[in-house]
Amino acid sequence: MKNELDKQELHNLAMNIVGEDLEKQGFEFLGIKSELKSNPQFVALKNKKLHFVIVRAITYPEDPKEYDHIFMKSMKEHALKFNASTFYAGVGLANSTNYEKPISREEDYIVNYDGIQEI
Template sequence: MQNPNELTEQELHNLAMNVVGEDLKSQGFDFLAVNSKLKKNPQFVVQKGKQMSFVLVRAICFPEKLHNEDKFLLDKVKAHAQKFDADLYYAEVGLGHAEDMTKALVKGEPYSEIYQGLKKI
């Protein structure tokens, strides 16, 4: 039986977006659009100087593996980005329970994250 306090897929996605959003902010990107809905891409449209960029964000939880990008999705969003002369970045955030990575994330309990930054596609 699932714990009713486990984070939902949307909550995990929002957590990953917060991590990536803070990184974008620290790098001096200006936010043009933010979309936190699941399966709606890209999550961020940002600009730095005159260069627009699209950013895809994925929350990755055990047992799913990091660095397992959806090539079809990346190609689709890259084609869309090219119409706007925009760069495309992929940002995955590995999330896990702080005490045991095999446990689900639960509201109010500590968690760990693995974020290696933006990957230009």
């Protein structure tokens, strides 16, 4: 399908979903990195506490709550140098008409996102 979203576009979609959620929760953004492989995606303050948020776009049938424990451990060690908390935000995305089909610009999609989880 030629109008299929690529990895960066799926990542941007996940970033928007998580960004809106963080805003609603009262986070103040200090830094945002939307390029793939740039981590953490969000550096934010809430209640004077620094938070590092790692965002991943996860396509069906993968589980958005599952994450790379080794990578997240290294991110947590990095965050601790800044006295920051580390969070993972997995955003599950699927084509709404057929979960097996890729996500495209022409069709609606379904979001499976339960908020950020502390590491």
